[in-house]
Amino acid sequence: MYKYKKVRRISSNLIEDANRRYIVSLDNHVELMEALAAFCKDLTVYCGQVRGIGAISEATFRMYDPATKQYVDKTFSEQMEITNLTGNVSQKDKLPFLHVHATCSREDYSCVGGHLLSARVNGACELLVDEFGDTFAGREFDEETGLYLYKF
Numbered sequence: 094m095y096k097y098k099k100v101r102r103i104s105s106n107l108i109e110d111a112n113r114r115y116i117v118s119l120d121n122h123v124e125l126m127e128a129l130a131a132f133c134k135d136l137t138v139y140c141g142q143v144r145g146i147g148a149i150s151e152a153t154f155r156m157y158d159p160a161t162k163q164y165v166d167k168t169f170s171e172q173m174e175i176t177n178l179t180g181n182v183s184q185k186d187k188l189p190f191l192h193v194h195a196t197c198s199r200e201d202y203s204c205v206g207g208h209l210l211s212a213r214v215n216g217a218c219e220l221l222v223d224e225f226g227d228t229f230a231g232r233e234f235d236e237e238t239g240l241y242l243y244k245f
């Protein structure tokens with residue numbers, strides 16, 4: 094589903110074993126969020142950040158309306174470049190919980206983007222995952238917003 098390599102040193106200020114950085118290459122045709130979740134679970138990444146670029150054939154974004162607390166999903170089924178993917182990893186129900194946003198460019202160079210639900214890799218997907226191994230970041234349902242917010 095993916096290949097990865099651990100970056101040997103992030104900076105001289107960080108404790109190498111507690112804070113880990115990985116270069117991750119997702120396999121072609123996998124579903125991005127599923128593969129990233131599998132990576133985080135396999136490598137026990139429960140607190141971290143993710144960034145990346147890649148090429149995909151389909152993406153589904155989710156828009157949340159805070160007024161109605163309803164989700165509206167929209168799928169774009171076309172070849173696109175992930176011009177930027179940014180997200181974080183926390184822990185919910187003892188599993189890695191991903192919160193990822195992405196901007197994707199289309200054939201005409203216009204962009205679509207938002208909160209990423211799923212994407213199908215078609216070409217390559219190259220990610221950098223930073224784990225903050227000694228930090229706990231959970232998730233808790235928040236009545237006011239209707240979202241699972243950070244619980245520290």
Ligand code: FE
Pocket residue numbers: 192193194208209
């Ligand atoms: Fe979001």
